[in-house]
Amino acid sequence: MNNQVSVSIDVADLELAVDFYTNALGCEHKIKYTEKWEVVTLGSLDIHIQEKKAGTTGAGNDIRRYDRHWTPVHLDFGAADVRQACDAVQRYGGFVESQSFSDGADIAICSDPFGNGFCLIRE
Numbered sequence: 001m002n003n004q005v006s007v008s009i010d011v012a013d014l015e016l017a018v019d020f021y022t023n024a025l026g027c028e029h030k031i032k033y034t035e036k037w038e039v040v041t042l043g044s045l046d047i048h049i050q051e052k053k054a055g056t057t058g059a060g061n062d063i064r065r066y067d068r069h070w071t072p073v074h075l076d077f078g079a080a081d082v083r084q085a086c087d088a089v090q091r092y093g094g095f096v097e098s099q100s101f102s103d104g105a106d107i108a109i110c111s112d113p114f115g116n117g118f119c120l121i122r123e
Contacts, residue, residue: 004046005045006039006045006046006047006048007045007046007047007048007075008047008048008049008050009047009048009049009050009112009114009116010050010051010052010058010064010114011049011050011051011052011066011112011113011114011116012051012052012053012054012066012114013051013113013114014035014036014037014038014049014050014051016093016113017049017051017112017113017114018038018040018049019092020092020093020094020112020113021040021047021049021112022040023088023092024088024089024091024092024093024094025042025077025085025088025089025118026042026077027040027041027042027047028040028041028042030046036050036051036052037049037050037051042077047075052064054066065115066114066115067115068095068111068115068117069115069116069117070117071116071117074116074117074118074119075118075119076118076119076120076121077118077119077120077121078121078122078123079106079108079120079121079122080122081122082099082101082106082107082108082120082121082122083099083101083106085108085120086099086108086110086120089108089110089120092113093112093113094110094111094112094113095110095111095113096108096109096110097109097110097111104123105121105122105123106120106121106122107119107120107121107122108120
C-alpha cells in the first residue's frame with residue numbers, strides 16, 4: 001500500500017460537479033480519465049468525481065440518490081471568509097444549511113448540488 005489518500009464522490013452530472021468543485025470550492029482540475037470520471041485536487045487531496053446514475057446500487061443494498069443525504073464521512077474545506085465561500089457555494093448550485101460565527105472559528109454546513117454534505121471552516 002502506498003501513502004496516498006484520495007476521496008471519491010458520486011454525482012448525477014459530471015460537468016456540473018466539476019464546475020461546482022472548481023469554481024465554488026477552489027479545487028483545480030487535474031485529469032479527465034473517461035467521459036464519466038474526472039479528478040480535481042485541492043492541496044494534496046485528489047477528489048475523484050464519478051458520474052453514476054441515480055437508482056443504481058451504491059453499496060450493499062443502498063441505492064444511489066442525489067437528494068440531501070447524511071453520511072458519517074464528509075469533507076471540510078478551509079475558508080478565509082466563510083460568508084463569501086457560502087455565496088460561491090450557492091452561486092454554483094450548492095446549498096448552505098446553517099452558519100455559525102465566533103471570534104475563534106466560523107463554520108457553515110453545506111451540500112453540493114447532489115446532496116453530498118461538507119463544511120466550510122475558518123479556524
